[in-house]
Amino acid sequence: MKKIIYQTPDELKIRVDRNMKELLPVIRQLKKKKPPQLDEKVHALHEEAFDNFSCLDCANCCKTIGPRLIPADVERLARYLKLKVADFEAQYILSDEDGDLVFKSHPCPFLMPDNYCMVYEQRPRACREYPHTDRKRFYQILDLSLRNCETCPVVCAIMEELKENK
Ligand code: SF4
Numbered sequence: 196m197k198k199i200i201y202q203t204p205d206e207l208k209i210r211v212d213r214n215m216k217e218l219l220p221v222i223r224q225l226k227k228k229k230p231p232q233l234d235e236k237v238h239a240l241h242e243e244a245f246d247n248f249s250c251l252d253c254a255n256c257c258k259t260i261g262p263r264l265i266p267a268d269v270e271r272l273a274r275y276l277k278l279k280v281a282d283f284e285a286q287y288i289l290s291d292e293d294g295d296l297v298f299k300s301h302p303c304p305f306l307m308p309d310n311y312c313m314v315y316e317q318r319p320r321a322c323r324e325y326p327h328t329d330r331k332r333f334y335q336i337l338d339l340s341l342r343n344c345e346t347c348p349v350v351c352a353i354m355e356e357l358k359e360n361k
């Protein structure tokens with residue numbers, strides 16, 4: 196796998212657009228064939244990527260997309276911050292156009308200037324799961340992962356690796 200370097204979402208979008216013509220047929224083929232070894236391959240790339248690249252040098256996801264929250268996240272974060280749930284909601288949460296609970300502002304209100312997360316141990320489930328490159332049945336989230344290439348340098352590198360080594 197090529198060395199991962201930090202890129203902003205704007206730079207990643209340009210990179211993805213440049214690769215799109217080659218990426219799309221690979222994704223179509225993977226969705227169709229669902230290769231049994233795909234998870235193993237992607238999980239190994241995920242390990243390699245995060246062994247060599249630190250989220251602290253990036254934080255694109257915390258700065259630009261933010262997590263979808265579930266009620267358990269809201270309760271846990273409110274408790275951690277010693278706030279009543281209603282007060283926590285009023286201060287930090289809104290319901291978006293799809294009815295999902297999200298943070299009111301971007302970058303995330305808990306992202307610190309050095310890219311550390313102020314609530315790391317209690318962070319929302321979606322933050323723990325992002326960028327999903329270690330989940331099972333990766334073939335189910337190929338389209339999502341293509342979109343995530345515009346945010347996450349690790350996903351971008353993994354998708355390019357899949358393209359190069361089909
Ligand atoms: S809660 Fe933490 S990990 Fe989640 S978006 Fe905010 S800063 Fe990032």
Ligand code: SF4
Nearest residue numbers: 250253254255256347
């Ligand atoms: S998960 Fe991806 S986008 Fe988020 S901080 Fe880590 S490398 Fe950056």
